Amino acid sequence: MTETERNPESTLATTGALPDPIPTTPPRNKWRDVWDQFKTHRGALVGGIVFCSLVLLVLVGPYFWPFDPTYIDIRARNQGPSLAHPFGTDQLGRDTLARMMAGGRVSVAVGITAMLLALGLGSFIGVMAGYFRKLDGPLMRLTDLFLALPLLPLLLVMMLLFRDPLNSRFGPETGIFILIVVSIGMTSWMPTARIVRGDVLAIKEREFILAARSIGTSSTMMIMRHILPNVLSPIMVSATLGIANAIITESALSFLGLGFPPDFPTWGRLLFDATDYLQQYPERVIWPGMAISLTVLSVNYLGDGLRDALDPRIRGR
Amino acid sequence: ERGSDGHVNIIYWQAPSIMTPYLSGGTKDIEAASLVIEPLGRYDQDGNLVPYLAEEIPTVANGGVSEDLKSITWKLKEGLEWSDGSPVTSADIKFTAEYCMHPEGGCAQLAKFSGVKEVEIVDDLTVTVHFEEPKPNPYGPFMGGQSPIIQKAQFADCLGAKAPECTEANFNPVGTGPFVVDEFRPNDVISMSANPNYRDPDKPAFATLTLKGGGDATAAGRAVMETGEFDYAWNLQLAPDVIENMAEGGKGKPIAAFGTLVERLEMNLTDPDPSLPADVRATRKAPHPFLTEFNVRKALSMAIDRELLVEIGYGQAGRPTCNLVPGPEVYASDNTECLEQDIEGAKALLEEAGWVDSNGDGVRDKDGVELEILYQTSTNAVRQDFQALIKQWWNEIGVETELRNINASVFFGGDPGSPDTFQKFYADVEMYANNFDGTDPQSYLSMYRCGNEPKPESQWQGENINRFCDPEYDAMLDELSRTSELEKRYELAKKLNDMLTKETYTIVPLVDRGRVSAHSNSLGGVVLNTWDSELWNVADWYRIDN
Amino acid sequence: MLDNPIASIRNLRVEFQTKDGPVLAVDDVSFDIRPSETVCIVGESGSGKSVSSLSLMRLVEFGGGEISGGRLIFDRKTGGETDLAITDQKLMRTIRGNEIGMIFQEPMTALNPVFTVGRQLTEGLRIHMGMNRAQAKARALELLKQVRIPEPERRLQQYPHELSGGMRQRVVIAMAMACEPRLLIADEPTTALDVTIQAEILALMDRLKRETGTAVMFITHDMAVVAQMADRVVVMFRGKKVEEGTVDEIFNSPKHDYTKALLAAVPRLGEMQGKSLPEPMKLLGDTEHSRKPIPGTEEVLLEVKNLVTRFPVKGGFFRRTVANVHAVEDVSFSINKGQTLSLVGESGCGKSTAGRSILRLVEPLSGQIRLGDTDIVALDQQGLRKARLDMQMVFQDPFASLNPQMQLMDQVAEPMRNYGTVKGDALRKRVEMLFDRVELPRSFMRRYPHELSGGQRQRVAIARALALNPKLIISDEAVSALDVSVQAQVLNLMMELQAELGISYLFISHDMAVVERVSHNVGVMYLGRIVELGPRAAVFEDPQHPYTQALMKAVPVADPSKRKAEKDLNFKPIPSPIHPVDYEPAPSEYTEVTPGHFLLTSDSGY
Amino acid sequence: MLTFTIRRLILAVPTLLFISLIIFLLLELAPGDPMAQVPLTVPPDVKEKMRLALGLGEPFHIRFWKWIVQFFWIEPQVFIDHLIGTSLSDGKLRVISWQTRSPVMDIVVQRMPQTLWVVGMSYVVGVLIALPIGIYSAYRQYSVFDQAGTFITMVGYSIPPFFTGPLIIVIFSVQLGWFPSIYDTTHQVVDWATFKVQLQQMIMPVMVLALQTTAQIGRFMRASMLDNLNQDYVRTARAKGLSEAVVVMVHVLRNSMIPVVTVIALGVPAIFGGAIITEQVFKVNGIGQLLITAIYANDLPMVQTITFMFAVLIVFFNLIADVLYGILDPRIRYD
Numbered sequence A: 001m002t003e004t005e006r007n008p009e010s011t012l013a014t015t016g017a018l019p020d021p022i023p024t025t026p027p028r029n030k031w032r033d034v035w036d037q038f039k040t041h042r043g044a045l046v047g048g049i050v051f052c053s054l055v056l057l058v059l060v061g062p063y064f065w066p067f068d069p070t071y072i073d074i075r076a077r078n079q080g081p082s083l084a085h086p087f088g089t090d091q092l093g094r095d096t097l098a099r100m101m102a103g104g105r106v107s108v109a110v111g112i113t114a115m116l117l118a119l120g121l122g123s124f125i126g127v128m129a130g131y132f133r134k135l136d137g138p139l140m141r142l143t144d145l146f147l148a149l150p151l152l153p154l155l156l157v158m159m160l161l162f163r164d165p166l167n168s169r170f171g172p173e174t175g176i177f178i179l180i181v182v183s184i185g186m187t188s189w190m191p192t193a194r195i196v197r198g199d200v201l202a203i204k205e206r207e208f209i210l211a212a213r214s215i216g217t218s219s220t221m222m223i224m225r226h227i228l229p230n231v232l233s234p235i236m237v238s239a240t241l242g243i244a245n246a247i248i249t250e251s252a253l254s255f256l257g258l259g260f261p262p263d264f265p266t267w268g269r270l271l272f273d274a275t276d277y278l279q280q281y282p283e284r285v286i287w288p289g290m291a292i293s294l295t296v297l298s299v300n301y302l303g304d305g306l307r308d309a310l311d312p313r314i315r316g317r
Numbered sequence B: 001e002r003g004s005d006g007h008v009n010i011i012y013w014q015a016p017s018i019m020t021p022y023l024s025g026g027t028k029d030i031e032a033a034s035l036v037i038e039p040l041g042r043y044d045q046d047g048n049l050v051p052y053l054a055e056e057i058p059t060v061a062n063g064g065v066s067e068d069l070k071s072i073t074w075k076l077k078e079g080l081e082w083s084d085g086s087p088v089t090s091a092d093i094k095f096t097a098e099y100c101m102h103p104e105g106g107c108a109q110l111a112k113f114s115g116v117k118e119v120e121i122v123d124d125l126t127v128t129v130h131f132e133e134p135k136p137n138p139y140g141p142f143m144g145g146q147s148p149i150i151q152k153a154q155f156a157d158c159l160g161a162k163a164p165e166c167t168e169a170n171f172n173p174v175g176t177g178p179f180v181v182d183e184f185r186p187n188d189v190i191s192m193s194a195n196p197n198y199r200d201p202d203k204p205a206f207a208t209l210t211l212k213g214g215g216d217a218t219a220a221g222r223a224v225m226e227t228g229e230f231d232y233a234w235n236l237q238l239a240p241d242v243i244e245n246m247a248e249g250g251k252g253k254p255i256a257a258f259g260t261l262v263e264r265l266e267m268n269l270t271d272p273d274p275s276l277p278a279d280v281r282a283t284r285k286a287p288h289p290f291l292t293e294f295n296v297r298k299a300l301s302m303a304i305d306r307e308l309l310v311e312i313g314y315g316q317a318g319r320p321t322c323n324l325v326p327g328p329e330v331y332a333s334d335n336t337e338c339l340e341q342d343i344e345g346a347k348a349l350l351e352e353a354g355w356v357d358s359n360g361d362g363v364r365d366k367d368g369v370e371l372e373i374l375y376q377t378s379t380n381a382v383r384q385d386f387q388a389l390i391k392q393w394w395n396e397i398g399v400e401t402e403l404r405n406i407n408a409s410v411f412f413g414g415d416p417g418s419p420d421t422f423q424k425f426y427a428d429v430e431m432y433a434n435n436f437d438g439t440d441p442q443s444y445l446s447m448y449r450c451g452n453e454p455k456p457e458s459q460w461q462g463e464n465i466n467r468f469c470d471p472e473y474d475a476m477l478d479e480l481s482r483t484s485e486l487e488k489r490y491e492l493a494k495k496l497n498d499m500l501t502k503e504t505y506t507i508v509p510l511v512d513r514g515r516v517s518a519h520s521n522s523l524g525g526v527v528l529n530t531w532d533s534e535l536w537n538v539a540d541w542y543r544i545d546n
Numbered sequence C: 001m002l003d004n005p006i007a008s009i010r011n012l013r014v015e016f017q018t019k020d021g022p023v024l025a026v027d028d029v030s031f032d033i034r035p036s037e038t039v040c041i042v043g044e045s046g047s048g049k050s051v052s053s054l055s056l057m058r059l060v061e062f063g064g065g066e067i068s069g070g071r072l073i074f075d076r077k078t079g080g081e082t083d084l085a086i087t088d089q090k091l092m093r094t095i096r097g098n099e100i101g102m103i104f105q106e107p108m109t110a111l112n113p114v115f116t117v118g119r120q121l122t123e124g125l126r127i128h129m130g131m132n133r134a135q136a137k138a139r140a141l142e143l144l145k146q147v148r149i150p151e152p153e154r155r156l157q158q159y160p161h162e163l164s165g166g167m168r169q170r171v172v173i174a175m176a177m178a179c180e181p182r183l184l185i186a187d188e189p190t191t192a193l194d195v196t197i198q199a200e201i202l203a204l205m206d207r208l209k210r211e212t213g214t215a216v217m218f219i220t221h222d223m224a225v226v227a228q229m230a231d232r233v234v235v236m237f238r239g240k241k242v243e244e245g246t247v248d249e250i251f252n253s254p255k256h257d258y259t260k261a262l263l264a265a266v267p268r269l270g271e272m273q274g275k276s277l278p279e280p281m282k283l284l285g286d287t288e289h290s291r292k293p294i295p296g297t298e299e300v301l302l303e304v305k306n307l308v309t310r311f312p313v314k315g316g317f318f319r320r321t322v323a324n325v326h327a328v329e330d331v332s333f334s335i336n337k338g339q340t341l342s343l344v345g346e347s348g349c350g351k352s353t354a355g356r357s358i359l360r361l362v363e364p365l366s367g368q369i370r371l372g373d374t375d376i377v378a379l380d381q382q383g384l385r386k387a388r389l390d391m392q393m394v395f396q397d398p399f400a401s402l403n404p405q406m407q408l409m410d411q412v413a414e415p416m417r418n419y420g421t422v423k424g425d426a427l428r429k430r431v432e433m434l435f436d437r438v439e440l441p442r443s444f445m446r447r448y449p450h451e452l453s454g455g456q457r458q459r460v461a462i463a464r465a466l467a468l469n470p471k472l473i474i475s476d477e478a479v480s481a482l483d484v485s486v487q488a489q490v491l492n493l494m495m496e497l498q499a500e501l502g503i504s505y506l507f508i509s510h511d512m513a514v515v516e517r518v519s520h521n522v523g524v525m526y527l528g529r530i531v532e533l534g535p536r537a538a539v540f541e542d543p544q545h546p547y548t549q550a551l552m553k554a555v556p557v558a559d560p561s562k563r564k565a566e567k568d569l570n571f572k573p574i575p576s577p578i579h580p581v582d583y584e585p586a587p588s589e590y591t592e593v594t595p596g597h598f599l600l601t602s603d604s605g606y
Numbered sequence D: 001m002l003t004f005t006i007r008r009l010i011l012a013v014p015t016l017l018f019i020s021l022i023i024f025l026l027l028e029l030a031p032g033d034p035m036a037q038v039p040l041t042v043p044p045d046v047k048e049k050m051r052l053a054l055g056l057g058e059p060f061h062i063r064f065w066k067w068i069v070q071f072f073w074i075e076p077q078v079f080i081d082h083l084i085g086t087s088l089s090d091g092k093l094r095v096i097s098w099q100t101r102s103p104v105m106d107i108v109v110q111r112m113p114q115t116l117w118v119v120g121m122s123y124v125v126g127v128l129i130a131l132p133i134g135i136y137s138a139y140r141q142y143s144v145f146d147q148a149g150t151f152i153t154m155v156g157y158s159i160p161p162f163f164t165g166p167l168i169i170v171i172f173s174v175q176l177g178w179f180p181s182i183y184d185t186t187h188q189v190v191d192w193a194t195f196k197v198q199l200q201q202m203i204m205p206v207m208v209l210a211l212q213t214t215a216q217i218g219r220f221m222r223a224s225m226l227d228n229l230n231q232d233y234v235r236t237a238r239a240k241g242l243s244e245a246v247v248v249m250v251h252v253l254r255n256s257m258i259p260v261v262t263v264i265a266l267g268v269p270a271i272f273g274g275a276i277i278t279e280q281v282f283k284v285n286g287i288g289q290l291l292i293t294a295i296y297a298n299d300l301p302m303v304q305t306i307t308f309m310f311a312v313l314i315v316f317f318n319l320i321a322d323v324l325y326g327i328l329d330p331r332i333r334y335d
């Protein structure tokens, strides 16, 4: 046994039979590689930049902006865009830019956490149903049940049961945040579960799963190492749609009186409140509408790019 | 001439569900029914009583009401016919009372018949209503949109528990009104046509009528004032500048009128602290830590600029008020003290009462109690704007405010299991609007009687929302219920009103809310009436040609 | 043979645009194909064989390729020559399927799964020959008869998945020949099939060529098949043509080093005649590795007795078992320490199931499995996990058995992580050692499976199987999918490991030449039973069971002078292994022909 | 396949019973009160009497049992009576709504036409637009068309109908005056002119709803096409000399449709469930509006019945999707 230098011509002489063509590029760091692939996806890059700047803006922006989102300056109400208020003011004279930034914090946070929760729940149930035969029937019927439950009463019940305990434990703001995120998550995991289950069913039959079993991989490890990485692609798609869904559902909750306290702006609520003023102050709907669309679009492209970048097969191409 | 003006379109953004006010208390249902079935008399736009099916309004003066105030005698107009051609008789009136007073019927207008001992048929066209006790205001039964006369022949089999099964009758009641139902689609649309047997042969001017329901106030306003698809839109609860903008559409115009609806803040005199045991929390057993103090309540009221609230939230459909009973004129106290906003005065009041910011967190406190208020109301754009404004003013006087809004169907629903109903009042201050039927405020003011407060023993039912309790007030209420002399009644009512408002600031009225509706430019004869159904004079509506 | 070629490829150059810049897949390749001639293109995987043929069809464009140079002169049916490299796609459509037919590499995926065989067969006919539905159907039936599919009428109504692999490949062939093309391109039509079906198909193509005068361009990397089929041979290497000549020239006096290496790597049936022990192959130029026979020991490591594995077929209302697939039926054998037992047999005869049953990756119904002192069948899940420390498996498809998302290092380390045998630095060292062991450069440790060639992947799989120092490795068709040259390397590696570490193998394969090379003992399986079992020499040189005899006959020999005629082949269709629930098969009974050589006497179904 | 279907159908019964119980419990637990919309002028003791008249005084399990009997036993009788003119159901109490005091099923039947016209049509339109967009985007992946399609569908998906609805009303009804802003549910189509009116009033809600459908189905179609375009059988089809149109529209499409068709089938229950916000915005008053008003009014029998029917549809269409899968893909066997 020697470490032969694997030059094709020289091995031809030494081993006789031809060796396989060997990738000539040196092995790369996995994350470097992911990044390289990601960079080549133009949409993903733009999406990523837009998304990051949006997040940065809503996170850092309020510290640099003199107006408080809830400060009412009644003399300055219903103003159009100006130097003092670049986005104008609303019917109570609150600064729209400040409200957009404050709203963005909530909306983006709710969007992302609720989406993550729905995704986690959906993937978990999907994987369980797909992987363990016995759980398939019950879990899929559970999915049916959740699909059939009327959303509004369900939310009302959740508010009834959990609002006060959560408020007393985490304070009113965090409490309601948790509640909203959980409500949205609890009511939107079903499609993900369905899709993931289908994919797991197919992957379970692949030979490398059998191979992994033969080397003594436990079920937990099997799911973590072998199944989950391979169902990433549908999960990513659900993630993109999930964010849009969560942001809009949050606004629906707000105008049903199930959401954040009324002095808490969110993009969805800003958009909803502004639709009445559609004709007089069109800019008021444009800002939140644009912000939501931009977020969703950028996440969509980001997701596309990430999916491509994370898949070593595509990356290698 | 009857039927000469073709078709009229009405839009109600809340869709009527049923055509009888007896099975549904909803305004939309009462008003839809008022097109078809009529009471003996109605209130007009000024709150005066006008006879409809009755020959005249009975009074003590004309002998219709007995001297002891224990009976009232109504006489029907002659020759009245139901839309099916049969005559209207006193038996129908008696039956109507039986229908609503049936113990299993769940009649929504039972309160109208409270104290009625018997309805006696005097002759074919005359009935006498006997009361258990003297009734200073005997115009409860058969008066106003809430208690119209229904046909005995049609509803005879629908008494008590059977009431809900009479779908046909409930949807297509035989009536005396200007229109008859052709098709009733619950919660959607009602098609009607002129009643061929209507008592005035020249009316109604419209041959057919459509009452569409559903959507929201914005859309309804738009359909009348901007696109001109509809002729009349009911109750446009919209921000004033939105209405103004719609009116620029030029197809129609908004109209407003005032009634007794008052948007108010209710102060909780009991302690809603969640750490209290369930049977003590928000009951009279636990007085509120600071709202029991007059100065605090007054300061909270003084910090509010009611003019601005009106400007922002209601425009021409509102006016600032300091009264719980803002009308009719004769009952309204001349209380204007609260109209001026006085932030400095409010601060001074609090200082005086010992509320100072001793720990420098921007919030006043006393004896370790911080002036922190949980302020709740139902979900509604205008109310949320009010919340934001009031929060800011209160902040200025050093009161920290947490806002909460609750879905209206939960807030106003009396579910004892929910912590969010307005009756439970698990907050320090809450805001909503209330009014009274007709023109007499007696029962309205009686709500604040001691013992009438919601409490666990009564399944949290009760109308004394603030848990106000004052023996003097109760004594005065008793006096009111014994008094029939009008001047005296006015006096007493004003006194009661003042006790709740300017003397104690238990109730902090904000806005006297009018009703805004809109009609198209081509619709004539519309008179907006807030004391009765808005459609009370639909028989007089006509098309303006141009 | 006419001298005027049907197709003449001149200086073909094909490029693919990839992320890392253009890749030259075929570079300056020229050769001719004349009527009634079979030209075989051979070469290792990725040498540009498929790309050349796809260029001729102008189908490379759809895969992202581009013909960047050269001419593809084609002699049209109507007379007149066309340069296919510059024809427009519209004209190409009238040539494709009509004048040039193509059989694709993968019979399993080349057919559209949702259309019936009949529909897919008639489609081309209706376009090119202007036939109506009835005519096309009649012609399709005729074609199916020509390719000797049993019950052709019924097949027309069936969907591809309802046919066996061999039948599917024959449908693809029928499709390619539907319009009687003048040139038939067959791209590795038999690589995925087992010997018996392969033999049938080769015979069929040969007959067609003779009967219709079609020219055939036959692509393969299997030299035995070349010997069987070719008139002329073109050898390709890294996108270039390195040698061309008649079969005899190529086989008897190869000129280019690559051709020589290729030929040396081919295991030939009969090479081991007279030897009783397996020994590594001699690879050209390899002087370093020993080629001593491997004796093994006489100590029994694995003993399997009366193993039965059935798969339930569920149906009916309550999903009850209505029938059973008798995949493994009363099988007994034993393997000695350091020795190899091979299982051979037709596709679907239960070889894989037998292997998996031993590891209890599928649960056997009854029988005994003893590995050393442990009774595998009696173990609970915990014990089983522990027992797998001693036995590992290498799977048929090296690509499928590796997780595409994991780095090789992690895949090789996974068994040790699972069992916690070594940790931390020691783990890394051991992984490095294993990479050395299977002769993979350490730099590969951070790569992903798709970045490797098939042979390298299979070595990773072997390294993974070796990680736990098992006593027994079950190798399920571990080399079937590999190039001959790579296959030889992997085989030698396995034998080397056996000699050094004393590993035992259960070697499952349908390639008789390979089996001959590596085994001490051979078991021939048919329909779930072992019909013949004995020392390799005895079974190969003196086959007793009629099935074994048929199998031996079907094996192509890498020698152009020993071609097989179609009439030699005699295969019966395999009966169904599905039996009703109450069916109790008779036990297997054997006679001992010579010491250690057993022959099934009870009915096997053959 | 048949046994699979029957087995699933039989299994669906206990599932649905369980779902109905859960829905009932949920509604029971939810805060809210059927008297919420009765004005505050009605005193509490009267409200209490009204509640008792609605049967709210009875314990929970009795009310559930009553509903079960009414829904599963009496309503089918009514249906049979209606079909063949018998009188099995005479005098039996049907599921009665609390708001309208009329049988829930009658109202549901009344709402069907507009729901199907608008929501159903929008689904059809959405799917019909989505399919070609998805197919072409995949066929020309990363082309301008593909990029633009992605952009528009994602924006369409992320903007909620409570905004798009009023927006197009302002544009097309208020400014341009082309279409009515309020849907007339009583409109009868009898001739060409009335059909045109029907089209005019449908067009805006259909547009708004179709946007959402298009976005989702279009994405699915594209992904599925992309999966199939690289398959070997496509090359085989080309090698036969088939034209591109046939290759893409017959061979590839047929395979790509398999997952998409099941997705489409799974979306069908939502049609019958109505589109709450859009119906509200355009005053279509279909099932969605019925449900939401019932929820606001705490009309439990109505909410329970509609939700349960929705659950039936979901379970049923799940089954349909599975069966369709089996039919479209000959490789799948459910036995």
Ligand SMILES: Nc1ncnc2c1ncn2[C@@H]1O[C@H](COP(=O)(O)OP(=O)(O)OP(=O)(O)O)[C@@H](O)[C@H]1O
Pocket (backbone or CB within 6 Å): C016, C017, C018, C023, C024, C025, C043, C044, C045, C046, C047, C048, C049, C050, C051, C052, C063, C064, C065, C105, C221
């Ligand atoms: N679509 C493609 N994109 C990029 N490169 C390709 C593509 N198709 C083939 N190639 C490259 O072209 C070269 C020749 O491939 P080809 O398929 O002709 O090999 P082959 O000789 O048929 O091998 P095998 O025996 O494995 O079928 C390979 O290096 C391969 O990587």
Ligand SMILES: Nc1ncnc2c1ncn2[C@@H]1O[C@H](COP(=O)(O)OP(=O)(O)OP(=O)(O)O)[C@@H](O)[C@H]1O
Pocket (backbone or CB within 6 Å): C194, C311, C312, C325, C326, C327, C345, C346, C347, C348, C349, C350, C351, C352, C353, C354, C510, C577
């Ligand atoms: N999981 C399973 N369920 C049902 N039947 C199965 C299953 N696995 C294998 N079979 C059946 O068992 C029989 C034996 O299959 P097995 O895979 O062992 O064959 P094989 O000899 O390995 O064939 P090949 O050479 O094609 O790999 C076949 O008829 C097959 O259809």
Ligand SMILES: [Mg+2]
Pocket (backbone or CB within 6 Å): C049, C050, C051, C105, C187
């Ligand atoms: Mg190839």
Ligand SMILES: [Mg+2]
Pocket (backbone or CB within 6 Å): C351, C352, C353, C396, C476, C477
């Ligand atoms: Mg196998």
Ligand code: NI
Pocket (backbone or CB within 6 Å): A001, A002, C439
């Ligand atoms: Ni070596």
